[in-house]
Amino acid sequence: MQPFTYAPVADAAGAAARALQGASFIAGGTDMLQLLQEGVAQPAELADINRLPLQGITEDADGAIRIGALTRLQDAADDARLREAFPVVTEALDLTASPMVRHMATVGGNLLQRTRCLYFRDVSTPCNKRLPGSGCSALDGENRHNAILGGSEHCIAVQPSDLPVALISVDAEVQIQHADGAERWVPVEDFHRLPGDTPQIETVLRQGDVILGLRIPAHARGRRSHYVKVRDRASFSWALASAAVALRLDEGGRVTEARIAVGGVATKPWRLPRVEQELLGVRLDRDRARLAAVWAAEGAVTRSGNAFKQPLLQRTVERAIIEAGELA
Amino acid sequence: MPPEPAQSFAVTLRVNGQSFETEIDARTTLLDALRDRLHLTGTKKGCALGQCGACTVLLDGKRVVSCLMLAAMAEGREVTTIEGLARGDELHPVQAAFVEHDAFQCGYCTPGQIMSAVGAIREGRAGSDDEIREQLSGNLCRCGAYANIVAAVRDAATREA
Numbered sequence: 154m155q156p157f158t159y160a161p162v163a164d165a166a167g168a169a170a171r172a173l174q175g176a177s178f179i180a181g182g183t184d185m186l187q188l189l190q191e192g193v194a195q196p197a198e199l200a201d202i203n204r205l206p207l208q209g210i211t212e213d214a215d216g217a218i219r220i221g222a223l224t225r226l227q228d229a230a231d232d233a234r235l236r237e238a239f240p241v242v243t244e245a246l247d248l249t250a251s252p253m254v255r256h257m258a259t260v261g262g263n264l265l266q267r268t269r270c271l272y273f274r275d276v277s278t279p280c281n282k283r284l285p286g287s288g289c290s291a292l293d294g295e296n297r298h299n300a301i302l303g304g305s306e307h308c309i310a311v312q313p314s315d316l317p318v319a320l321i322s323v324d325a326e327v328q329i330q331h332a333d334g335a336e337r338w339v340p341v342e343d344f345h346r347l348p349g350d351t352p353q354i355e356t357v358l359r360q361g362d363v364i365l366g367l368r369i370p371a372h373a374r375g376r377r378s379h380y381v382k383v384r385d386r387a388s389f390s391w392a393l394a395s396a397a398v399a400l401r402l403d404e405g406g407r408v409t410e411a412r413i414a415v416g417g418v419a420t421k422p423w424r425l426p427r428v429e430q431e432l433l434g435v436r437l438d439r440d441r442a443r444l445a446a447v448w449a450a451e452g453a454v455t456r457s458g459n460a461f462k463q464p465l466l467q468r469t470v471e472r473a474i475i476e477a478g479e480l481a
Numbered sequence: 482m483p484p485e486p487a488q489s490f491a492v493t494l495r496v497n498g499q500s501f502e503t504e505i506d507a508r509t510t511l512l513d514a515l516r517d518r519l520h521l522t523g524t525k526k527g528c529a530l531g532q533c534g535a536c537t538v539l540l541d542g543k544r545v546v547s548c549l550m551l552a553a554m555a556e557g558r559e560v561t562t563i564e565g566l567a568r569g570d571e572l573h574p575v576q577a578a579f580v581e582h583d584a585f586q587c588g589y590c591t592p593g594q595i596m597s598a599v600g601a602i603r604e605g606r607a608g609s610d611d612e613i614r615e616q617l618s619g620n621l622c623r624c625g626a627y628a629n630i631v632a633a634v635r636d637a638a639t640r641e642a
Contacts, residue, residue: 154508156488156506156507156508157488157507157508158486158487158488158507159486159487159488159490159507159551159553160483160484160485160486160487161483161484161553162483163483167483171486176486179551179554182549182550182551182554183531183546183549186510186530186531186548186549186550186551187530187531187549189508190529190530191530198486199486199507199551200486201551201553201554203554204483227543250619251534251546251618251619251620252544252597252600252601252606252616252618252619253531253534253537253544253545253546253597253619254531254546254549254619256540256543256544256545257545257546257549257550387614387615387618388614388615388618389618389619
């Protein structure tokens with residue numbers, strides 16, 4: 154680890170001020186410590202934001218649910234209101250990391266988890282995300298875990314978090330405060346950026362921003378929602394493919410609303426508007442689910458090691474639709 | 482006012498009911514502080530990347546991996562390590578169950594397995610073999626003693642219930 158200075162900060166304004174001076178934040182620390190240990194992150198200063206009053210889950214009068222940025226993943230997973238209203242979010246949290254990591258990691262930090270691309274984490278190799286302009290080792294390297302959607306000639310690294318995938322299916326938004334005191338809301342769907350030719354820029358956050366929390370709007374209540382995660386081992390592993398599905402059905406079993414997002418396959422949490430469109434207005438059955446899910450891989454670009462993800466993604470989405478619609 | 486950012490400073494850590502004041506570099510992990518400063522070497526260093534669970538301790542009663550936390554972040558919190566479980570010569574029920582069920586071979590992962598099991602039982606998440614396997618999935622055992630670990634945790638959970 155490179156030397157750095159450390160100090161806790163007391164409030165969001167103090168945190169933002171340190172960030173403007175170039176400090177990096179540490180919250181749960183579960184990704185930051187790995188990045189520090191491997192020399193990927195070399196901050197001059199770490200500002201510990203754990204004392205900010207951003208913990209806990211509350212319900213608005215209209216039924217929206219707010220999750221403070223420093224809420225631990227396990228505490229969010231254990232919240233009965235969240236589980237009842239938005240099961241897809243709870244299921245994604247249940248399948249995230251290990252119990253120890255869930256007790257430490259925060260929901261705000263989870264949105265900012267860095268890619269698990271082998272080359273990003275290995276400072277002895279070229280990586281455009283870690284060292285812009287150095288090249289992408291994954292394009293023709295060990296790319297079994299890399300993206301088939303949203304990549305560019307500069308980067309095919311997967312954003313590995315489960316939570317934002319689920320949050321997209323329930324129209325969640327991120328609350329952000331800037332150092333100047335201004336607050337803004339960004340849909341989770343628009344929070345992460347495509348790599349393009351600047352893969353080192355991963356989100357819409359600017360220097361001096363602090364994530365205050367998340368809000369899941371009341372209008373997303375009542376959808377049948379479900380999260381499916383496929384991985385190399387039964388537990389404690391990143392997704393090879395995952396799918397969050399939220400559907401509203403009318404009394405006749407016809408789909409009136411559909412939100413579908415996928416993880417483990419794309420450079421950012423990835424919404425599938427074409428699959429949603431295929432489901433709208435149809436009476437859901439297993440054939441419809443399969444036909445719609447074919448569109449999940451629309452635009453996919455596969456590499457030497459990750460072509461398996463194309464059918465895997467389609468079948469993961471199909472299974473998530475079937476299970477969400479209780480057609481199994 | 483919060484303190485000024487610094488590269489080294491004194492911290493007070495509460496471990497197993499005792500307070501320890503020690504001077505640390507900002508980079509010191511909780512794991513390294515426990516082992517190298519407080520000489521509590523029961524907590525093991527495996528991967529140092531949060532992947533193996535050998536360094537599992539309880540923080541305010543909840544399971545964490547001490548390698549992914551700066552020691553400075555543990556100030557004001559209560560840390561419990563494997564050394565804090567037994568009462569004198571009387572083993573904690575989970576420790577006793579590990580001995581009884583022969584739930585280890587080389588023993589390197591064992592402190593982490595036991596701390597994780599203690600946490601899982603306290604959280605009420607050790608109700609079935611499947612749940613125990615899922616709850617201890619962050620604790621790897623390269624000797625492959627998993628079958629006996631599950632049996633030990635199930636036995637201890639049943640006795641404590």
